[in-house]
């Protein structure tokens with residue numbers, strides 16, 4: 357770069373001394389189960405219509421895992437694709453982080469089960485729970501391990517089998533969710549860029565907007581908890597919608613501010629895919645052009661922690677992202693939690 361060339365962006369991490377360490381995303385991958393559940397199929401299950409689902413959410417269909425297909429299976433398949441893109445083998449992985457709210461079981465972690473499925477026996481493994489915001493939280497945690505020289509190669513997965521906690525009798529929620537997984541390989545690679553900044557936030561005062569009451573220490577599984585349908589997710593849709601738009605706008609604005617760029621410098625915004633109206637409202641508030649917004653929720657519905665990971669993989673594979681482009685990821689979920697990240701691809 358000549359001394360007069362204006363830098364493309366400010367790297368907010370540059371003020372820290374990482375002694376030559378830089379972390380980049382070396383590969384991404386995703387996987388969704390084969391079975392597709394359309395809006396027409398849902399019309400036969402609950403009192404709903406394709407017209408209502410399409411106009412209120414933008415969703416047309418979602419993928420549903422088989423009975424014998426679990427979150428760890430979806431995650432491992434997405435991971436294999438990411439490893440292939442990154443050109444690495446399982447024994448090169450130092451750490452596996454799985455972001456999920458639908459682990460195969462309360463313990464051991466889904467990350468440990470993925471480790472076994474991949475044969476990544478050198479890797480440490482743990483799960484991270486930040487609901488739909490989990491993938492950005494996990495990317496940032498992975499980046500911190502790499503920058504601190506603890507690890508060189510980290511596998512980050514967002515994976516969900518939401519069909520296992522959806523109440524198929526509740527039309528308010530059952531039309532919204534789907535199953536799937538996305539993965540990314542983060543590596544220390546000299547002179548490469550990656551996650552320039554990640555904003556993370558939470559507000560536990562609004563935990564009651566989106567939750568599953570049963571199955572934890574507060575209300576362990578019992579005949580009564582099953583009868584009361586407490587092992588399904590519940591959501592206050594309208595309030596969650598309002599909080600989502602506000603929090604995503606605030607997080608995205610802060611991420612852009614830290615990099616000293618405005619929205620026009622972003623090639624593609626990859627938002628959490630919960631509702632087309634949320635995505636459009638956030639895009640409008642940020643001053644983005646419609647073509648800057650990546651949308652794939654018509655095919656998958658809301659896949660929680662997997663959502664932005666699948667979207668990132670599809671955006672890259674579709675050729676809409678080229679080396680050097682700046683991406684803005686922005687997410688929102690139960691907790692409440694939220695996050696935004698600027699990535700140089």
Ligand code: UT7
Pocket residue numbers: 403404405408409412413488527528529531566592593594595596597600630631634658660688689690
């Ligand atoms: O990933 C975590 C974050 N999650 C989200 O961000 C989701 C946020 N919320 C939303 O996306 C929207 O609030 C929903 C899609 C869940 C609901 O849309 P809405 O425009 O907020 O609708 P509403 O809840 O105000 O419901 C409007 C009407 C109600 O009928 P009444 O009371 O007005 O007679 C509902 O009973 O729509 C009815 N309704 C349905 N009708 C047909 C609710 N679900 C359905 C349905 N089919 N599936």
